[in-house]
Amino acid sequence: MNSDSKNILAKYISEQAVDYVFNLLDKESLRLKIVKDRKSKYGDFKYHTAGRDIITVNHNLSKDQFLFTLLHEIAHKMAFEKYGRFIKPHGDEWKYTFYQLLIPAYKGGYFQDEVCSYLSKIPFKRLKSSVQGDPRLYRLLHPSEDGSHLTLSELQRGNVFVFNARRYELIKHLRTYSLCRDTERGQLYKVHQLAEIQKEL
Numbered sequence: 001m002n003s004d005s006k007n008i009l010a011k012y013i014s015e016q017a018v019d020y021v022f023n024l025l026d027k028e029s030l031r032l033k034i035v036k037d038r039k040s041k042y043g044d045f046k047y048h049t050a051g052r053d054i055i056t057v058n059h060n061l062s063k064d065q066f067l068f069t070l071l072h073e074i075a076h077k078m079a080f081e082k083y084g085r086f087i088k089p090h091g092d093e094w095k096y097t098f099y100q101l102l103i104p105a106y107k108g109g110y111f112q113d114e115v116c117s118y119l120s121k122i123p124f125k126r127l128k129s130s131v132q133g134d135p136r137l138y139r140l141l142h143p144s145e146d147g148s149h150l151t152l153s154e155l156q157r158g159n160v161f162v163f164n165a166r167r168y169e170l171i172k173h174l175r176t177y178s179l180c181r182d183t184e185r186g187q188l189y190k191v192h193q194l195a196e197i198q199k200e201l
Helices: 003-009 015-027 063-083 092-107 113-119 135-141
Strands: 030-035 043-046 053-058 160-163 166-173 177-182 188-192
Touching: 003 015, 003 030, 015 030, 015 063, 015 092, 030 063, 043 063, 053 063, 063 092, 063 135, 092 113, 113 135, 166 188
Parallel strands: 030 053
Antiparallel strands: 043 053, 160 166, 166 177, 177 188
């Protein structure tokens, strides 16, 4: 990687994080490919027996989400190298490795302040393989430009909201889903807590 690579990185992550990420990619002999949006994933790591291993990351992520995803994928490479290729992809070995990569990032202020503060309080065993498993972190990494985005996880019992053009009442939050009642039909549904909704006043 060269200075041109640093300039490209600076478009996708905070300026403070560029040297940190650049050095990690170089040290681990990783090739970074920035790709078009994929609905099923933000990034991935591909192990190659010959040549450089490849990490791909979607181009349209926020800077915090891009950095978080990139460190997630670098951790796969480092965990495989240290513990062997037959470990669980998101087992304790990966979690610990990812956690160690996040420490300099949140201590160095490479994320927004709120993200740094939140990450500093998460024990490594509570790290999720996907940010969808952590509604609070998901919201922090996916800020809306106008602050209008609201997720179901932010509502309280009894709140009424609109989702997919239908009106619901929140009955209770479960683990990653919430139990909701269709106010017109009276039927109960489970809706993911990260679903973007419109709250009725």
